[in-house]
Amino acid sequence: MAKTVGIVGARGHVGAELIRLIAGHPGFELAFVSSREREGQRVAEHFPEVGGELRYTAPSHEQLPQYGADAVVLALPNGKAADCVAAFDAAGADPVVVDLSADYRFDDGWYYGLPELTRARYAGQRRISNPGCYATAMQLAVAPLLDVLDGPVQCFGVSGYSGAGTTPSDKNDPDKLRDNLMPYALTGHMHEREVTRHLGHPVEFLPHVAPHFRGLTVTSNLHLNRAFEREALVQRYRDRYRDEGLVQVLDEAPWVSAIADRHHVDVGGFTLSDDGRRVVVVSTLDNLLKGAATQALQNLNLAFGYDELAGIQAHPRPRP
Numbered sequence: 001m002a003k004t005v006g007i008v009g010a011r012g013h014v015g016a017e018l019i020r021l022i023a024g025h026p027g028f029e030l031a032f033v034s035s036r037e038r039e040g041q042r043v044a045e046h047f048p049e050v051g052g053e054l055r056y057t058a059p060s061h062e063q064l065p066q067y068g069a070d071a072v073v074l075a076l077p078n079g080k081a082a083d084c085v086a087a088f089d090a091a092g093a094d095p096v097v098v099d100l101s102a103d104y105r106f107d108d109g110w111y112y113g114l115p116e117l118t119r120a121r122y123a124g125q126r127r128i129s130n131p132g133c134y135a136t137a138m139q140l141a142v143a144p145l146l147d148v149l150d151g152p153v154q155c156f157g158v159s160g161y162s163g164a165g166t167t168p169s170d171k172n173d174p175d176k177l178r179d180n181l182m183p184y185a186l187t188g189h190m191h192e193r194e195v196t197r198h199l200g201h202p203v204e205f206l207p208h209v210a211p212h213f214r215g216l217t218v219t220s221n222l223h224l225n226r227a228f229e230r231e232a233l234v235q236r237y238r239d240r241y242r243d244e245g246l247v248q249v250l251d252e253a254p255w256v257s258a259i260a261d262r263h264h265v266d267v268g269g270f271t272l273s274d275d276g277r278r279v280v281v282v283s284t285l286d287n288l289l290k291g292a293a294t295q296a297l298q299n300l301n302l303a304f305g306y307d308e309l310a311g312i313q314a315h316p317r318p319r320p
């Protein structure tokens with residue numbers, strides 16, 4: 001029997017992707033989708049492909065356990081997850097909870113779900129923290145060289161403005177972004193701390209937001225503790241990700257336009273300095289998919305014993 005999944009914060013950019021993914025999954029069905037703004041509206045009005053009679057609801061935190069969902073995905077802005085978790089605890093309910101926000105990424109009581117790097121540590125935990133979008137791209141770019149790094153890694157990031165959510169700000173204002181590149185949080189960004197913590201190696205992250213809607217690029221500058229040939233470095237990436245359905249290692253530097261609406265990560269470029277002790281690696285992903293919703297689905301699949309890619313490759317997105 002299908003497991004039921006509720007989405008809290010289903011109006012947002014990530015919520016929209018989650019609705020489509022869960023509704024199209026062979027082993028999951030939607031238990032509820034919450035939005036205060038869309039309360040009472042049919043989901044099918046917004047997603048004709050989903051169909052059915054399900055409507056958005058706007059439950060209080062305390063009402064969330066009443067749906068009896070097997071899993072709950074929290075797609076709320078940062079800082080809102082704890083009240084939801086407390087409501088389940090208070091009701092004695094123990095659904096699998098996947099939190100998309102940054103709220104539990106530094107909490108050892110939660111499993112940090114970046115499957116390609118952490119799935120070996122999954123041991124049935126029912127509280128799962130989904131990594132940040134840039135943080136996913138950075139970690140997948142750096143991990144294969146972790147043992148040969150010399151000093152901090154510098155990561156220059158450029159995100160589409162869907163990364164900034166739907167609450168109006170300069171970072172998601174198409175007028176202000178037109179013909180523009182907007183630097184922000186140039187030291188101490190949340191994802192700098194997140195990656196430094198989970199890789200156990202310092203990164204220095206320089207984020208920017210650009211006028212495109214979805215997809216991000218991270219260009220990482222890695223100093224190495226000895227000289228390498230390019231082929232040996234590329235081989236490390238190919239070996240590390242050979243069996244990964246959602247990581248593609250490319251010879252050339254990937255373009256963000258090729259990853260929009262796709263589930264996987266591209267890693268490539270691999271440009272060495274003349275002395276072989278510095279390499280630049282480029283990674284791209286769709287911030288709303290592998291950076292958020294697709295990764296959440298990988299984590300749900302893991303938690304319920306489904307194939308990790310169930311409902312992911314079976315539903316390829318059309319190229320824009």
Ligand SMILES: NC(=O)C1=CN([C@@H]2O[C@H](COP(=O)(O)OP(=O)(O)OC[C@H]3O[C@@H](n4cnc5c(N)ncnc54)[C@H](OP(=O)(O)O)[C@@H]3O)[C@@H](O)[C@H]2O)C=CC1
Nearest residue numbers: 009010011012013014035036037076100101163165166287
């Ligand atoms: N956008 C991205 O690329 C990524 C986002 N994330 C994380 O995923 C989460 C969702 O992001 P995103 O979809 O972009 O965000 P949005 O701003 O697009 O959506 C936020 C959602 O939360 C609801 N919401 C907003 N404020 C409140 C509140 N005070 N109480 C209850 N519900 C609220 C909104 O619905 P309504 O107001 O109708 O109730 C909406 O459904 C965030 O934590 C974000 O950091 C993670 C990785 C990538």
Ligand SMILES: CC(=O)N[C@@H](CCC(=O)OP(=O)(O)O)C(=O)O
Nearest residue numbers: 100101102132133159163164209
């Ligand atoms: C362009 C933009 O603003 N991007 C967001 C990252 C989106 C994301 O991954 O969010 P969380 O870590 O909050 O889950 C930011 O820099 O805060």
